[in-house]
Amino acid sequence: MRLADSAAGVVAIRHSGRNCVTAAVDHFEFHAPVFIGNLVTFHASVNHVGRTSMEVGVRVEAEEPRTGKRTHTNSSYFLMVALDDQGKPVEVPRLLLETAEDLRRNEEARQRAIARRQRKKK
Numbered sequence: 001m002r003l004a005d006s007a008a009g010v011v012a013i014r015h016s017g018r019n020c021v022t023a024a025v026d027h028f029e030f031h032a033p034v035f036i037g038n039l040v041t042f043h044a045s046v047n048h049v050g051r052t053s054m055e056v057g058v059r060v061e062a063e064e065p066r067t068g069k070r071t072h073t074n075s076s077y078f079l080m081v082a083l084d085d086q087g088k089p090v091e092v093p094r095l096l097l098e099t100a101e102d103l104r105r106n107e108e109a110r111q112r113a114i115a116r117r118q119r120k121k122k
């Protein structure tokens with residue numbers, strides 16, 4: 001979980017060019033175990049941006065190095081907030097959605113943002 005958070009942080013910092021903090025983790029679910037000795041790979045992308053926040057999706061894969069077999073073990077969504085030099089939330093650049101995959105991720109993240117707002121209201 002810590003490594004996934006770090007991967008999300010790197011992606012958020014690259015996108016915003018700012019220091020970023022984790023405001024929340026929306027979803028964290030293990031589909032399969034990560035065993036000692038596995039090689040773990042993290043794929044992280046900014047799926048959606050608000051004004052100062054970004055939803056970063058992190059996909060985790062574990063590889064058994066003797067066989068090369070890779071298993072998708074986990075996906076998670078981190079809400080990262082960009083901070084200015086005074087530590088206050090600051091606007092982040094808009095997302096360039098270039099591929100069908102970008103559009104799909106953005107739409108799914110938008111739906112999660114709506115669901116989050118509704119949960120908060122309740």
Ligand SMILES: CC(C)(COP(=O)(O)OP(=O)(O)OC[C@H]1O[C@@H](n2cnc3c(N)ncnc32)[C@H](O)[C@@H]1OP(=O)(O)O)[C@@H](O)C(=O)NCCC(=O)NCCS
Pocket residue numbers: 021022023024049050051052053054079081089
């Ligand atoms: C995250 C933090 C900077 C937000 O500060 P704030 O004064 O509440 O700022 P705002 O209300 O303007 O919120 C800023 C953005 O964060 C989002 N946000 C804040 N709390 C959130 C939460 N729990 N879940 C999702 N988004 C959240 C807001 O929706 C807003 O997004 P937007 O600008 O895209 O609309 C502040 O709560 C903080 O510093 N938290 C501690 C973070 C930290 O230390 N993380 C490391 C833990 S080890």
